[in-house]
Amino acid sequence: MSLVNAEGAADLLGALLDIPDTQDARSRYLSNVLTGFRDFFAVQSVTFVLGRDGRWEVDATAGTTGESGDSMRSLANTLPLTQISEAVDTGRISVDDDVCVVPLSEGPDSARQSAALVIHGAIDRARQDMIGDAAAWMNRMLVHVEASQNHRRRIEQQNLVLEASARWQQSESDEALLKAIADTACQLLHCERASIFLWDRRRGVLVGRPALGINGQTLEVPDNAGIVGEVLRTRKPCFWTDKSDKENRVNRNIDASLNFQTRSLLAVPMVGERDQVLGVFEVINHQHDSFADADAALLTDLAVHAAVAITSLRVKTKLAKSRDRLLKDAASSSxxxxxxxxxxxxxxxxxKVxxxxxxxxxxxxNGTGKEVVARNIHFQSERREGPFIAVNCAALVESLLESELFGHEEGAFTDARRTRVGQFEAASGGTLFLDEIGDMSLAGQAKLLRVLEEKVIVRVGGTQTIPVDVRVIAATNQPLEDLIRNQRFREDLFFRLNVVPMNLPRLVDRGEDVLILAEHFLKQFRYEAGRVDLKLADDAxxxxxxxxxxxxxxxxxxxMERACYLSTGDEISLPDLGLRGGQINSRGGSSMNRLLDAGNGELDRLTEATREFQIRHINGVIESVGGNMTAAAEKLGLHRSNLYRKMRQLGMSTSGG
Ligand SMILES: Nc1ncnc2c1ncn2[C@@H]1O[C@H](COP(=O)(O)OP(=O)(O)OP(=O)(O)O)[C@@H](O)[C@H]1O
Known part of the structure; x- marks a missing residue:
């Protein structure tokens, strides 16, 4: 056989230099290279062995027996252990019969203590140096292969973390979110359990979630104890394994209550916005082994995303609560x-409607409560979470009407410096209340009718039609039928708006409702004025x-508002109401009406007399306290600002105070 087989040499060289771009780059690389060795040196098998925890393990092999798990195990049983140790200890190739062991200098794998190539087959002396050099090359290349594989794995993990965190954002409750985060951690870190310990600073405890119940209770640990306490303090990842670490660092009581055995543990801090620690993220029992640095890096990434998701859910929950509160407040105005x-x-x-x-x-x-009714309908409807927008049509000059209702595009007219959304668009998903509809110009009415019919708007200066989903409620104090007759209101628009007519009577025609409403406003304003005992006097x-x-x-x-702020004493009397004397109705039919037999003129005189009395009284009190307005207000049972207001109302000078 020639010393160099050119084709085999090219294959081996190719295998040595080629870093596979796959998830299993390392095992693929080793498989290619070992096969290259076997073919080039024409041997039976080439095996890559690693020394770990004092034992030799087969990491990869290329031989005639294949690479199945069984054959790898049987190969491990027949390793020439003494020869491997000798080669590794001396750092020299060892040849014995037909077995050659090539020691490899310390490798890239941090967990690896030593490594070697075990070659079954005859290798003559001349080629031993060659195989030594090639093995050293392989060893060096493995650093890059492992780095590339880790890099690739990290990118894939980052993608999975990003996907998971996008899913977390959909969670509606704390419980669901924390469970989703824990599930992701178990999946990505190949562990049995994951928990998030949220820090309750006020109580000095870490609360473990998701619902790891101990006798039905939530899992709580002091924030300065155990591994989680350590992580909180140091803000650094912490590892623990039952193989090498101190037993007392883990809380075995928790294990006992949960019927669980912690074998390995990794915990990292969860740092949120403005560098605030939210808690600790812990994973337990790696399925294969203990946790490594790469796991800590991955868990730290997960913790960053978890902190963002938890914070944003908290913000979302807060916003939802304040929205509900606002909605309730708004609904109460209806x-x-x-x-x-x-x-x-x-x-x-x-x-019903x-x-x-x-x-x-x-x-x-005017003032009969038309807007109250419109709001009432809105807040009882499915649209209650959408906007309620009231537009006073009487206040819209013709030139602005279209732009106000339908919006305009930038540059549509001289003053249109920016695109503006009109009230129809702004009310989308909600209700548009068109007050004083009888005052709208005929041109405006035509445009409004078109929008109501087509349910789309076009902004002034625009060409695009924009669909609008708006409920329209209109109101007027004008006799629309007369306006129609005089051709000042379009009949077709009237029919479109008047599908459900509602009429509000004047207050004077609502009998004792006057007093019911007065008591309602009294309750509201006496509270605001800080005069909770204020009552209505009979004369009032x-x-x-x-x-x-x-x-x-x-x-x-x-x-009622005025009286609650300005009246003196415990009761609001008739003069405090400041009613216009000429409007007193002597036709009143209620029993109360008959109690008062004063004519309008008398009432006028009474009002004036009371005014004079109030002026005298206030002056007297101010004088008695030497002009100290705060003391005078106190003596009169009023806030200082209310006293000034009252004095102004009575036409008194306030400049001296
Ligand atoms: N039935 C009612 N219950 C409680 N408050 C009411 C009632 N009716 C009217 N109000 C109050 O009276 C005031 C005027 O009501 P509203 O603005 O709804 O009247 P309107 O008929 O729309 O007036 P205008 O025609 O002048 O626009 C509001 O402060 C409203 O809260």
Missing amino acids: VMIGQHATIRAVRENAS AQSDLAVLIRGD KVGMLRYSWPGNVRELRNA
Whole structure:
């Protein structure tokens, strides 16, 4: 046989230099190279052995017997152990009969203590140096192969971590999220169990999740104890294995309660935003062996993503809570107070129409609660989480109407410096309340009708149609039928809007609802004014029932608000309400009305007399405390700012105070 087989040499060289770009790069590389050795040197087999924990293991082989698990095991049993040790110890090739052992200098694998090639087959002296050189090459190349494989594995793991963290973002609850994180960790790190210990700083404990129950309790450990405590303190990964580490570092009580045996453990800190430690991420019992540095790197990556997911779920939960609170607050502004039959009927109708998207036209005088009804419908409907947008059509000048309702594109007109979304788009998914619809211009009405029919808008200056999903509720205090007759309102638009008509009576026609509403506003404003014991005096009640309320509920609300802040004493009396004397209704039919037999003129005089009395009283009190306004306000049972307000209302000078 010639010393060099050219074809075999090229194959061996190719195998030595070629780093496979696969997940199993290392074993593939070894397999190719060992096969190259076998063919080139024409031997029976070439085996790569590793010394680990004082034992020799077959890592890869190329021979006639194949590479199955069984043949590898039987090969391990027939290794020339003495010869291998001798070669490794002396660092020289050892040849005995037809077995040649080539020692390899310390390898790239950190866990590996020593390595060698075991060759079955005759190798003459001349080729022993050659095989020694080639083996050294292989050994050096293995460093790169392993680095490349690790690099590739890391990229794949990063992708898996990213995919997992995208899935975590979908979790709706803490429990589901923590379980998903733990499952991912078990899967990627090949371990039996994973737990996240969230740090409760206030109580000084780490709370283990997901639900690792000890006798039905949550798993809690002091934040300064054990391995998790150590990780929290040092902010560094911590390894433990029952083979080599101190037993007392793990808490065997937990094992006992969970009927579990910890054999190996790895814990890393979970660091969140602004470098804050959220807790500790722990994995237990590697399926094959103890945890390595690469596992710590992977778990640290997972912990970063876990911290982000946990924080963002907390933010999401907080936002959802405050959204619910806001929704509740907003919904409370839509509560329709009143027991009058007409109001009851409106309430019932509102509940019914809320379940549909039918157009509603609410009619009634100013301040009768048209917007309250519209809000009430919105907050009872499926759209309650969408926006409620109110537009006062009377306030829209013709030139702005279209842009206000439908938006405009940048440069659509001189002042259109930026694209602007109109109210229709802004209300998408919710309700658009078009107040004072009777005041809309005819051109505006035509545009509105088209949008209602086609359910799409086109921004001013734009060409694209934009679909809008909006429920429209319109309101007016105008007699639309008259406007239609005078050709100031389009009949077709009227029919489109008036699918469900609702009429709100004037407050004066709602009987004792006046007092029910007054008590409602009293409760609200006396609380805001910090005067929780404030009551309505009888004369105020009677006066309210006799009053004609030209401004309807809005006027009543304002009167109550003013009185809650400005009245003196424990009761709100009639003058405190500041009602317009000329509007007192002497036709009143309620029993209360009859209690008050004062005519309008008398009431006027009464109001004036009370005003004078209040001025005298306030001046007296200010004088008695030597002009100290804070003390005067206190003596009068008012906040200092309310005293000033009251004085201004009474026309008194406040500059001296
Ligand atoms: N039934 C009611 N229960 C509680 N508050 C009400 C009721 N009706 C009206 N209000 C209150 O009265 C005020 C005026 O109501 P709203 O704005 O709904 O009236 P409107 O008819 O839309 O007025 P306008 O025609 O002037 O726009 C609001 O502060 C509202 O909260």
